Amino acid sequence: MATTQTAQRKVIIIGGGFAGLECARKLANDQRFQVTLLDRTNHHLFQPLLYQVATASLAGPDIARSIRQILENARNVTVLMDEVTSISPSEKTITATSGQTYGFDYLVLAAGAKTGYFGNDQWEQYSLGLKSLADAQAIRRKILSNLERAEITDDPAERERLMTIAIVGGGPTGVELAGACADLIHRSLKSNFRRIDTGKLRVILIENSPKILEHYDSGQSDYAKKRLQSLGVEVRNNVRVINVLPGRLLFNDETHLEAEAIVWAAGIAANPLTKDLGVETDRAGRITPNLDLSIPGNPDIFVAGDLTNMRDREEKFVPGVAPAAVQMGDHIAALLKEELRLEKTRFASRKHELRPLFKYTDKGMMAIIGKNHAVLKAGKLKLNGFLAWAAWLLIHILFLIGFRNKLSVLLGWAFAYLRNNPDARIIVNPPQTFPTQQSVR
Secondary structure (H helix, E strand, O other): HHHHHHEEEEEEEEEEOHHHHHHHHOOOOOEEEEEEEEEOOOOEHHHHHHHHHHHHOOOOHEEEHHHHHHHHOOOOEEEEEEEEEEOOOOEEEEEEEEOOOEEOOOEEEEOOEOOOOOHHHHHHHHOOOOHHHHHHHHHHHHHHHHHHHHHHOHHHHHHHHOOEEEEEOHHHHHHHHHHHHHHHHHHHOOOOOOOOOOOHHHEEEEEOOOOOOOOOHHHHHHHHHHHHHHHOEEEOOOEEEEEEEOOEEOOOOOOEEOEEEEEEEOOOOEEEHHHHHOEEEEOOEEEOOOOEEEOOOEEEEEEEEEEEOOOOOOOOOOOOOOHHHHHHHHHHHHHHHHHHHOOOHHHHHHHHOOOOOOOOOOOOEEEEOOOOOOEEOOOOEEEOOHHHHHHHHHHHHHHOHHHHHHHHHHHHHHHHHHHOOOOOOOOOOOOOOOHHHHHHH
């Protein structure tokens, strides 16, 4: 037994998202590896449905599951809730907030990304991102609390600001959130208030480029815009935010917008741990790895998921979506297994040269636009409307981890579909309000 334990390769996985979890699952119960997965939370999060938590359609536990529970039968995998603070590639160690130092033979960095402000990090204090369960719950608290405050105030200007939601970024996250907000306010809450007319609440989607969903076909982009507008969403294209203040956005055309709820869905920034690896990063802190997903100059350290900015072995761009992250995690696990196999053959000295190169299989893109409407693009297949919406529902249910989560989400959707009345509207720990615009003048 001691011999087997000594022969084990220590694999550290940082991050329990789609890439990190998939890698751990594929290495599970392979006794050649001693795997440690570290994450600063104790749960795996299904990020594509975060916007539904933010708009009270689902509760947090519906889209999250304990990492320990997922990997409870993986005898060679240890799960630790610890946040990594630094990486030493030369010493092959990592250090965490607990004060612990962990050594590794192989490192898989899949720590994900956070909301990015294009170098204007000071904007974060006056806006809300949507990258974590805490972010989604903060948005929900903010929107619902603003409505409660609007019900109380007698000041028309204050009420208008409280009843304005500004969403910056016209990609899938911004579009889905805008549609869900419009559904929540205009359909679900219309009979819940007595002193305010929720139909007057403004949802404004702001996009710097000429089109929303610019990675989709032009016709699908136009369809999405028209659908949002039919829901009451104001879509502003060709407008760039130049400053974010308490309750106010300033634009490059010298106009401004008063909005108590500002959601930033316009960019991402990679986990700062990428800076410890000693390799070049892009503006968002992402790494362009070798085609086997290892970092340049260090074949024992891999990056995956949102931390990468790359094209695969066939020169296809790899987007920052869940299917791509899953494929990366699977690729790294398969590579490590193959590398250990080669060590027992005459090709041992060439094992790095013989590594498989990553190939991304594009499974398509989709975005939901309120009830009964979505856009789907998969190769030559392009769908708009109800069929795309039904496909979106099915695929997201299949991707959820765990029977309980699938059933809970399915029942929640069915209830909301039939009654237009989501249940997850409880406000826990109402947020401290940002200073009003008058107080900062």
